[in-house]
Amino acid sequence: MSDERLDGLSVRDVRVSFDGFTAVDGVSLEVPAGDIRFLIGPNGAGKTTLVDAITGLVRATGSVRFGDEELLGRAVHRISRLGIGRTFQTSSVFEELSVLQNLDIAAGARRGWATLARRRRGIPDEVAAALETIGLAGRAEHLAGTLAHGQKQWLEIGMLLVQDARLLLLDEPVAGMSHEERDATGALLETVSRDRTVVVIEHDMDFLRRFARSVTVLHAGRVLSEGTVAQVQADPRVQEVYLGHPVDAGSAPTGREA
Amino acid sequence: MTAVTPAPPGTAVDPAPAGVLPPGRSPGRSRLRTAAGFAFGAALLFAVAPLVLSDFRLALLAKYLCVAMVAVGIGIAWGRGGMLTLGQGVFFGLGGYAMAMHLKLADAGPGGMPDFMQLYGQLDELPLWWRPFASPWFALPATVLLPMAVAFGLGSLVFRRRVRGAYFAILSQALAAAMVILLIGQQGTTGGTNGLTDIKGFFGYDLDDPVNQRMVYFIIAGTLLALLALTRQLIHSRYGELLVAVRDGEERVRFLGYDPATVKLVAYVVAAGMAGLAGALFVPAVGIISPALIGIVPSIEFVIGVAVGGRATLLGPVLGAVAVAWARTALSERFPGTWTYLQGLLFVVVVAFLPGGLASLWALARRRDDGAEPAPRGWSVLGRRRAGRTEVPAA
Amino acid sequence: MTVLFGQLFTGISIGAVLLLIALGLALTFGQMNVINMAHGEFIMAGAYTTYVLQQSITGAGLSLVVALPVAFVVAGAMGVLLEILLIRRLYARPLDTLLVTWGVSLMLQQLARDIFGSPNVQTRAPEILTGNVALPGGLTIANNRLFILALALAAVAALTLALRLTPLGRRIRAVVQNRDLAAVSGIATSRVDRTTFFVGSGLAGLAGVALTLLGPIGPTMGTNLIIDAFLVVVVGGIGQLKGSVIVAFALGVLQATGEYLTTLSVAKVIVFVAIVAFLQWRPQGLFTLRTRSLA
Ligand SMILES: Nc1ncnc2c1ncn2[C@@H]1O[C@H](COP(=O)(O)OP(=O)(O)OP(=O)(O)O)[C@@H](O)[C@H]1O
Numbered sequence A: 001m002s003d004e005r006l007d008g009l010s011v012r013d014v015r016v017s018f019d020g021f022t023a024v025d026g027v028s029l030e031v032p033a034g035d036i037r038f039l040i041g042p043n044g045a046g047k048t049t050l051v052d053a054i055t056g057l058v059r060a061t062g063s064v065r066f067g068d069e070e071l072l073g074r075a076v077h078r079i080s081r082l083g084i085g086r087t088f089q090t091s092s093v094f095e096e097l098s099v100l101q102n103l104d105i106a107a108g109a110r111r112g113w114a115t116l117a118r119r120r121r122g123i124p125d126e127v128a129a130a131l132e133t134i135g136l137a138g139r140a141e142h143l144a145g146t147l148a149h150g151q152k153q154w155l156e157i158g159m160l161l162v163q164d165a166r167l168l169l170l171d172e173p174v175a176g177m178s179h180e181e182r183d184a185t186g187a188l189l190e191t192v193s194r195d196r197t198v199v200v201i202e203h204d205m206d207f208l209r210r211f212a213r214s215v216t217v218l219h220a221g222r223v224l225s226e227g228t229v230a231q232v233q234a235d236p237r238v239q240e241v242y243l244g245h246p247v248d249a250g251s252a253p254t255g256r257e258a
Numbered sequence B: 001m002t003a004v005t006p007a008p009p010g011t012a013v014d015p016a017p018a019g020v021l022p023p024g025r026s027p028g029r030s031r032l033r034t035a036a037g038f039a040f041g042a043a044l045l046f047a048v049a050p051l052v053l054s055d056f057r058l059a060l061l062a063k064y065l066c067v068a069m070v071a072v073g074i075g076i077a078w079g080r081g082g083m084l085t086l087g088q089g090v091f092f093g094l095g096g097y098a099m100a101m102h103l104k105l106a107d108a109g110p111g112g113m114p115d116f117m118q119l120y121g122q123l124d125e126l127p128l129w130w131r132p133f134a135s136p137w138f139a140l141p142a143t144v145l146l147p148m149a150v151a152f153g154l155g156s157l158v159f160r161r162r163v164r165g166a167y168f169a170i171l172s173q174a175l176a177a178a179m180v181i182l183l184i185g186q187q188g189t190t191g192g193t194n195g196l197t198d199i200k201g202f203f204g205y206d207l208d209d210p211v212n213q214r215m216v217y218f219i220i221a222g223t224l225l226a227l228l229a230l231t232r233q234l235i236h237s238r239y240g241e242l243l244v245a246v247r248d249g250e251e252r253v254r255f256l257g258y259d260p261a262t263v264k265l266v267a268y269v270v271a272a273g274m275a276g277l278a279g280a281l282f283v284p285a286v287g288i289i290s291p292a293l294i295g296i297v298p299s300i301e302f303v304i305g306v307a308v309g310g311r312a313t314l315l316g317p318v319l320g321a322v323a324v325a326w327a328r329t330a331l332s333e334r335f336p337g338t339w340t341y342l343q344g345l346l347f348v349v350v351v352a353f354l355p356g357g358l359a360s361l362w363a364l365a366r367r368r369d370d371g372a373e374p375a376p377r378g379w380s381v382l383g384r385r386r387a388g389r390t391e392v393p394a395a
Numbered sequence C: 001m002t003v004l005f006g007q008l009f010t011g012i013s014i015g016a017v018l019l020l021i022a023l024g025l026a027l028t029f030g031q032m033n034v035i036n037m038a039h040g041e042f043i044m045a046g047a048y049t050t051y052v053l054q055q056s057i058t059g060a061g062l063s064l065v066v067a068l069p070v071a072f073v074v075a076g077a078m079g080v081l082l083e084i085l086l087i088r089r090l091y092a093r094p095l096d097t098l099l100v101t102w103g104v105s106l107m108l109q110q111l112a113r114d115i116f117g118s119p120n121v122q123t124r125a126p127e128i129l130t131g132n133v134a135l136p137g138g139l140t141i142a143n144n145r146l147f148i149l150a151l152a153l154a155a156v157a158a159l160t161l162a163l164r165l166t167p168l169g170r171r172i173r174a175v176v177q178n179r180d181l182a183a184v185s186g187i188a189t190s191r192v193d194r195t196t197f198f199v200g201s202g203l204a205g206l207a208g209v210a211l212t213l214l215g216p217i218g219p220t221m222g223t224n225l226i227i228d229a230f231l232v233v234v235v236g237g238i239g240q241l242k243g244s245v246i247v248a249f250a251l252g253v254l255q256a257t258g259e260y261l262t263t264l265s266v267a268k269v270i271v272f273v274a275i276v277a278f279l280q281w282r283p284q285g286l287f288t289l290r291t292r293s294l295a
């Protein structure tokens, strides 16, 4: 993937409303190429909805550009083909297919019908590489439904890798993970971000402090604060939003949503 | 996602894991087993059946095998693709009528009109849309292409707009209802309720001759085997894996850069083509095609065989369809009422309590034999499981 | 002008029948997201109830009046039985529910055949419903059609009021909008489901009574009705009754106009094409409840 361009994400004045309720209210942010940006904010701040807007799941106004391409107004699968991949708050691997089949499908959106009509023989290179990266090489033949929760999350990230996503949007990837799994996931993010741009929605402040390169705080559909971890933590508005609990006390809400 | 929309097709949780070779079984061995299986099937259909069955029974078997072809298609669309199609009778009928129209015209001779048109006496000449069917070069391809075209038309409209699940099932059923009403209403040109009957010849062969009936049987058996081979290739291909992924998580697949509408469309169109072919071969085997054979009730009856045999398996639909059709003949002549109760009960018991069909019992037994290896999730016989479903909010 | 009004009223009266047969379905489909194919047989049960009552109550008018509540209860009880025995075991599997209830409908049809025989039977309509109302301009409207229209509208009104005003109605609406939230708020969702099924199936019974005024009663009468009823619900959108009301009358008028301009059979095809076209525009139906839930 080193031959691929490294692109940044540019969100300008994006608004999403549902029947009169504005969930995202004019958000603008720049994620430079190769960044690991954490998107935080209280429940209902609009984080997931913003990612939905970027990936074409909900209709939005404003502008979202990845590299030179405008994303808003395109169909979901076309946006995906531009190199944008995402995960969901709930695990969404294909449980009745094997790990290998999951990855192979993720790798295949650009395949022609001639390839699709044939049987998969052996393991494609990019799939083998991804299996190594996410540490599931030993479980390639297992049904994805039999994986542990953490492994499913990694499989999802692996699917984004073989999908050739150059922008990864991860919605609460470490929610429900053990400490060891979180560390492994963080390391995975760092590896992955060498030639990709990564945006992570996360409630886990500990995880954020260790792996974020930059942070955007959303509140009530707007950007409340932006900067490095230290800058954001020092921002009094951020502390206020978290109900007087200073963010660095680690008592901010943690992932609890299923 | 609006909570009240019908859940994606994946919710009708499919009990059988898709096309995954159990770990440790080598593809080489599996190919050998397949070849052996096909040889066995061919021997059964081509040697044993003609030897042990009377002409009458063989003709019945020919009819059942046509139903089995429809079932193979439903297995792809519903078992693998999650599209419960309750209107396969439409495609079966299109194929059947196309073939019957040709045979009728051939019976009538050049320039002649089919007997029923003369009977109703409203027409002085052949209606325009009948004319192309005089040529076998038009009629034969039409038996398959016409149903495929209709499926393509309907499918591309509804799948693209994400009409699915129960909505799709109802629409496909409504299509069957509309087609039957149309056929009956246009009695002068379609034969109305009677349909196209009394078909005597099949490309120059007299269908009353038992030898020729046998030939028709062989054509049907050969076609079924060919369709099975095609289906096997399809479900083991990458496309087959993708289809299962779409069934279990249509929205998720979208985010991988595929258009699920196209993926589903292919399966639906293939299933329609198979039903059309089945209808076309049904006509020389049985000698009639009529609205009563293709309406709402027969359309949903095609599905029950698939459910009984095992919707997501290769052979399940074939065996289930033949078994149900056979039981129907055996019982309905002597105890018509009893058969209807039994059929109703089959729907209830199999679908509610054994959604994997008989194939899941078979798989369970085999697993017992293999010993230690625990059944992976998803093999629950009662199908109570909710997992295996990939949730992504729909736009 | 007269022709136009005549067609319009024909359409409205077709719509009233559609509405009556679809109303109960809109309720059960909306609430539980399950397709009950035996709904048509509940209609049949209502019709046969009328027939049976006429055997013992000689006055056609009186028997009709008695039949309305009795048919409601008979069909409603059948619905509850079905809900308890099968449907609630299949909540997460709507497509399987469809097939299972189809099996039930087959058995009920056969049961009707065994009890009443395969040939259709007929009821006598009360005197006042056999005539016509003459309107100025030479237009006449059949009394039985007017009665059905009134019955359909009364059913809609009663249902709407019940959903709005009674505690049970509020519970039903809560479950429709968010089953899980309703459950954790202390609503016994399974009891609500059963009540909904009783009312929805009971409405099918009412429809059955009304249909005896229009034609013969037979074991397979439900099969032909069920699809039309589902199309109304699918196009109307689930979770709200007003969609079904509007769509029932719209389809009725479309059918009547199509029939007038072409033939009955072509009109059916026109209606089908119109529905597919409509779903291009609104795949979720005319009205949808917009909520956001991952379940
Ligand atoms: N489809 C929808 N219809 C109506 N309201 C919606 C819809 N999607 C989101 N919302 C509302 O928009 C707001 C933002 O939701 P969003 O899921 O983006 O928050 P979030 O920041 O991801 O929260 P969390 O941390 O809990 O995941 C919420 O108030 C939510 O209820």
Ligand SMILES: [Mg+2]
Pocket (backbone or CB within 6 Å): A047, A048, A049, A089
């Ligand atoms: Mg969120």
